[in-house]
Amino acid sequence: MTRWCKRHPGAVVVGGWAVLNAVLLGVLTGYGESELALLLWAGAFVLLTLAATAVLVSSRRGPRELTDYGVPGDNGAAVVLTAFGLAAGGLMFVYSTWLVIIAAPLLLVAAVFAVRHRGRGGSSR
Secondary structure, three states, X not given: OOHHHHHOHHHHHHHHHHHHHHHHHHXXXXXXXXXXXXXXXXXXXXXXXXXXXXXXXXXXXXXXXXXXXXXXXXXXXXXXXXXXXXHHHHHHHHOOHHHHHHXXXXXXXXXXXXXXXXXXXXXXX
């Protein structure tokens, strides 16, 4: 492994993911996939390439890539889980009621996190 790869592992991971998507786009093209599928896959490739570039630019600003970041407390987790649960619940009306299997546990876990957060005095950290 080169020194550059050790210094910028985030960019290597996202860039590798983009390269893999480019290879899969070539395979889809070779098998004559529909134009819509090719456009969607190409969009994913472009987004991953932009993400890899953003990670590379941010990692070049300094050796802060391995900085220890604080994880949001239960309140932040409750908000994210509630958002995903409500999104799955909304999609339930479009696709089918089977999405309740995904939405209900997410909302239940979000409620448990919110109650635990409130029981501890409500601090976010």
